[in-house]
Amino acid sequence: MADQRFGGIKIRSLYKIFGPNPSAYVDAVRKGMTKAELNHTHGHVLGLRDINIEIPSGCIQVIMGLSGSGKSTLIRHINRLIDPTAGEVLVDGADVVKMNDTELRNFRRHQTAMVFQKFALLPHRNVLDNTVFGLEVQGMPRAKAVEVAMKWLERVGLKGFEQKYPNQLSGGMQQRVGLARALSNDAPVLLMDEAYSALDPLIRMDMQSVLLDIQNEIKKTIVFITHDLDEALRLGDQIAILRDGEIIQQGSSQDIVLRPADDYVSNFVKEVNRGRVVQVEAIMEPWRAGGVSSQMTIPVGSTIEDAVRMLASAPDGDVTVVSPAGQPVGIVNFRRLATAMVNAPASVDRNSSDLAAVH
Numbered sequence: 287m288a289d290q291r292f293g294g295i296k297i298r299s300l301y302k303i304f305g306p307n308p309s310a311y312v313d314a315v316r317k318g319m320t321k322a323e324l325n326h327t328h329g330h331v332l333g334l335r336d337i338n339i340e341i342p343s344g345c346i347q348v349i350m351g352l353s354g355s356g357k358s359t360l361i362r363h364i365n366r367l368i369d370p371t372a373g374e375v376l377v378d379g380a381d382v383v384k385m386n387d388t389e390l391r392n393f394r395r396h397q398t399a400m401v402f403q404k405f406a407l408l409p410h411r412n413v414l415d416n417t418v419f420g421l422e423v424q425g426m427p428r429a430k431a432v433e434v435a436m437k438w439l440e441r442v443g444l445k446g447f448e449q450k451y452p453n454q455l456s457g458g459m460q461q462r463v464g465l466a467r468a469l470s471n472d473a474p475v476l477l478m479d480e481a482y483s484a485l486d487p488l489i490r491m492d493m494q495s496v497l498l499d500i501q502n503e504i505k506k507t508i509v510f511i512t513h514d515l516d517e518a519l520r521l522g523d524q525i526a527i528l529r530d531g532e533i534i535q536q537g538s539s540q541d542i543v544l545r546p547a548d549d550y551v552s553n554f555v556k557e558v559n560r561g562r563v564v565q566v567e568a569i570m571e572p573w574r575a576g577g578v579s580s581q582m583t584i585p586v587g588s589t590i591e592d593a594v595r596m597l598a599s600a601p602d603g604d605v606t607v608v609s610p611a612g613q614p615v616g617i618v619n620f621r622r623l624a625t626a627m628v629n630a631p632a633s634v635d636r637n638s639s640d641l642a643a644v645h
């Protein structure tokens with residue numbers, strides 16, 4: 287059993303109420319008492335309400351929401367830095383909530399690693415000694431720990447910086463150390479709470495690429511918190527959107543961008559570069575035999591942006607969208623792609639229903 291460390295996570299009916307007597311209010315909250323009422327009338331804060339998430343092993347789960355929506359509260363339940371008021375947090379089938387102190391210590395040390403927004407590097411340790419820190423705590427012999435740490439430092443692009451101290455590094459480089467330290471642990475679950483939110487946009491994109499690149503090899507279960515939708519869409523295999531401690535929507539990037547569940551989600555989606563997220567099959571016309579003269583084809587799964595790039599050098603007119611087996615499945619053209627980049631079908635519908643509502 288001990289080596290079955292795959293990192294699949296199931297969160298079931300999780301509630302968190304902050305205050306002196308949380309369990310007194312959990313039934314009321316279950317029955318629908320609002321966060322505002324709980325706060326104003328009873329002086330307790332609703333942290334999370336009825337959270338249910340399944341994160342398959344090897345998946346990047348993004349948790350997204352505005353400040354105060356409960357993101358940190360949620361991720362801190364996964365390694366039980368916070369005890370829930372009710373509910374289960376299963377990692378590889380074991381309920382973290384029920385673990386005793388020893389089990390919990392082992393679980394935290396071996397099953398999870400965290401990357402922090404403020405890096406949390408030890409200022410008097412150099413890069414190498416910061417990176418081996420977790421392995422030292424685990425009792426790994428120094429030579430082995432250094433070998434592991436050096437591998438990850440190289441992998442995050444810090445080879446040659448081992449002897450530097452945190453204050454000699456930029457924010458982006460410090461976060462690379464944070465990532466190398468977490469990866470050195472080789473825990474199946476990686477928890478990242480706004481790990482990139484303090485970084486400049488370009489550095490941040492770099493770090494997203496580093497993470498995606500490494501994830502291709504290591505296939506950890508990563509819970510990544512952000513309040514930035516572009517980051518969420520780029521990284522998330524699954525995205526959950528939180529508001530006031532509740533999950534408003536769960537789905538893939540496509541689900542979120544094409545079918546935002548409500549105005550809160552639409553507001554996030556409004557600013558997004560749809561061309562990078564939406565795939566051609568979401569916007570193509572149905573296939574009709576004989577309708578397309580061009581020999582050119584676009585594979586299913588191409589983003590609109592990719593398709594535009596492919597069509598940019600081709601003559602005008604319709605082209606065929608094909609399945610991986612080479613079957614024609616639909617038709618697109620440049621105009622259709624360009625329109626889809628700027629229009630949001632879901633919000634067009636919403637606008638027309640809003641318009642209808644006010645008249």
Ligand SMILES: Nc1ncnc2c1ncn2[C@@H]1O[C@H](COP(=O)(O)OP(=O)(O)O)[C@@H](O)[C@H]1O
Nearest residue numbers: 304331332333352353354355356357358359360
């Ligand atoms: N220890 C605590 N005591 C009381 N309220 C808390 C505590 N921690 C968080 N909260 C409240 O829970 C809600 C969610 O907070 P948090 O999880 O930090 O949000 P986020 O990470 O999305 O910004 C907020 O209303 C916050 O004020």
Ligand SMILES: [Mg+2]
Nearest residue numbers: 357358359480
């Ligand atoms: Mg937070």
